[in-house]
Amino acid sequence: MKTIYVGNLPFSSTQAEISDLFGRYGTVHSVNVINDKETGRPRGFAFVEMDPEEAVKAIDALNGTELGGRSLRVNEARSREDRTHSANRSGYRRD
Numbered sequence: 001m002k003t004i005y006v007g008n009l010p011f012s013s014t015q016a017e018i019s020d021l022f023g024r025y026g027t028v029h030s031v032n033v034i035n036d037k038e039t040g041r042p043r044g045f046a047f048v049e050m051d052p053e054e055a056v057k058a059i060d061a062l063n064g065t066e067l068g069g070r071s072l073r074v075n076e077a078r079s080r081e082d083r084t085h086s087a088n089r090s091g092y093r094r095d
Contacts, residue, residue, distance in 0.1 A: 001029060002055035003077040004048040009033075010068030011042045018046055025061060026054025047077055 006018065015031045022028045029049040036043055050058060055076070063074040
């Protein structure tokens with residue numbers, strides 16, 4: 001299973017809409033639309049789980065395409081550990 005990051009989503013995007021979009025490239029195992037913890041409103045990104053080969057096809061096909069007037073950013077999701085390490089290497093200091 002491969003997890004895909006989908007960024008710059010319209011705030012009106014639904015789980016079903018994202019599943020349908022990615023479903024064109026293979027079986028979608030799950031879609032997790034991220035909501036703000038305080039307001040419950042969508043934050044404009046989601047994670048999609050697909051089989052590895054199908055995920056690569058979806059990433060290649062959908063990155064940079066438009067949905068609801070917004071250009072999607074679609075790539076393989078990185079673990080929290082990888083993101084923290086990258087942030088620290090780029091000069092961001094966590095105190």
